[in-house]
Amino acid sequence: MTVDPHVLARARARVLGVVSADASAPVPSGLTGASDGTRVWLLPQWPDGATPALLEEYDTAPMPLDRPGQQRRVLAAALRCCWTKLDDAPWPGGEAPVIDVLEVYAGMSRGDADLARRWATGELRRLSDTGWLLLDETAGTVRPGPRVALWREESLASLRDLLRRLPQPVREDAPHE
Amino acid sequence: MSELFEPLLRSYDEKRRSELVAAYLAVEHAAEPVPEVRFPALREPALRRTLEAMLGLSGRTLVRPAPKTWISGYRDDVAAALAADPACVPPVEERAVLALVLIHSVAIPRATGLLAEDSWQSPYPTPLEELRRRSQLPVGELEAALRRLRAAGLVAQVRADGEETGGYVPGPQFHRLTDTARRRLQEELILAAGPDSPLAAAIRARRRNRVHDPQARDPQARDPQAHDPHDRQAHDTAHAQGETR
Structure with a gap:
């Protein structure tokens, strides 16, 4: 018995995590496409606009992260640098030098700045593995990942407030290519 | 956003519908199996069948690792097709x-x-x-x-x-x-x-x-x-x- 190709396409998207295709490629039915104009990433569709954040209301733990607090702060530092037009949506955002993100993160943390930068480098990789950021280690740049496209507009107000309070990247004029 | 699930959810009132959605997200995203006592859609067989159908749209199925606890996994036929890719x-x-x-x-x-x-x-x-x-x-x-x-x-x-x-x-x-x-x-x-x-x-x-x-x-x-x-x-x-x- 063969599996319904639509079902298989959705299952495949879950197995592969957040993968991209050429922007002109069709998005399988039942999935959401997040496009940056060049590529399109396949994201799940959840019923009635609910998100996994609903788990909190039911005292149900989501998949564990290694260092959730640190990972969230590094994501915030990265968004501070890549999501510069805060009135717009975070996706697709813009590219920022990794070094700026590390500086912002070091400025948010107490203690040894070198150590903070090293921790943050590891977290950037983890956030990139899971589609929250798109990290280009060769170019030394980072931009928002397609998963942020799943954030609902009405949930963004507190995040915008938080980002406005974070320190600015010091190297504002750094090349953004 | 949820046209995918609409045919399955259409006939339910608001309360049942939100119970189904909560159970769906719980079994799909929780780290550990979830107790059915907390989710009516896992407890009641008729709702559980609809939940199974919602999961089936993405090749998933309900798994019961221990009595009265549930989580989701890949259906065996879907897992076989994915492993061949x-x-x-x-x-x-x-x-x-x-x-x-x-x-x-x-x-x-x-x-x-x-x-x-x-x-x-x-x-x-x-x-x-x-x-x-x-x-x-x-x-x-x-x-x-x-x-x-x-x-x-x-x-x-x-x-x-x-x-x-x-x-x-x-x-x-x-x-x-x-x-x-x-x-x-x-x-x-x-x-x-x-x-x-x-x-x-x-x-x-x-x-x-x-x-x-x-x-x-x-x-x-x-x-x-x-x-x-x-x-x-x-x-x-x-x-x-x-x-x-």
């Missing part, structure tokens, strides 16, 4: 590392009677040093493999605590194996850890018979290459073991 199979380094964790944290404790027969959760961590020595991977590759396996929930890290040494145990994804997937994984571990044992010979004989038996009903049994993505890593166990000898 090279893009969906993790790299050999990850499979080798995971196989080593399963041998040390599950197969060995199980063989000595320390671990229950059908459990894939283990309190016995595989030390990092063991992974380093047996996998023969350069440290950087081993760490990258462990990072991805942790992120995927396939292994979990146990930190050293006093006299207890730290290391890695099978991760929360192992709650999500169907009965068929668990059985296959068990067989693969026997083949890997004791290839010369009578039990391994029996498994090989049974598989051979199914291959030659045109009446065989189980499509997975007919094709030993096509199996659940959760247990495909064990397939390489024999290979990983071979390398360590």
Whole structure:
């Protein structure tokens, strides 16, 4: 018995995590496409606009992260640098030098700045593995990942407030290519 | 956004509908199996059938790892189709590392009677040093493999605590194996850890018979290459073991 190709396409998207295709490629039915104009990433569709954040209301733990607090702060530092037009949506955002993100993160943390930068480098990789950021280690740049496209507009107000309070990247004029 | 689910949810009132949505997100995204006492859509058989249909739209199914607790996993036929797709199979380094964790944290404790027969959760961590020595991977590759396996929930890290040494145990994804997937994984571990044992010979004989038996009903049994993505890593166990000898 063969599996319904639509079902298989959705299952495949879950197995592969957040993968991209050429922007002109069709998005399988039942999935959401997040496009940056060049590529399109396949994201799940959840019923009635609910998100996994609903788990909190039911005292149900989501998949564990290694260092959730640190990972969230590094994501915030990265968004501070890549999501510069805060009135717009975070996706697709813009590219920022990794070094700026590390500086912002070091400025948010107490203690040894070198150590903070090293921790943050590891977290950037983890956030990139899971589609929250798109990290280009060769170019030394980072931009928002397609998963942020799943954030609902009405949930963004507190995040915008938080980002406005974070320190600015010091190297504002750094090349953004 | 939810046209996918609309045909299944349309007939329910608001309350039932939100119960179904909550249960759907819980079984799909929770780390551990969720107790049905907290979710009416898991408790009531009619709602549970609709939930099963919602999961089925993405090739998923309900799994009950223990009485009155539920989680989701890939349907066996979907898992077989995904495992046949090279893009969906993790790299050999990850499979080798995971196989080593399963041998040390599950197969060995199980063989000595320390671990229950059908459990894939283990309190016995595989030390990092063991992974380093047996996998023969350069440290950087081993760490990258462990990072991805942790992120995927396939292994979990146990930190050293006093006299207890730290290391890695099978991760929360192992709650999500169907009965068929668990059985296959068990067989693969026997083949890997004791290839010369009578039990391994029996498994090989049974598989051979199914291959030659045109009446065989189980499509997975007919094709030993096509199996659940959760247990495909064990397939390489024999290979990983071979390398360590």
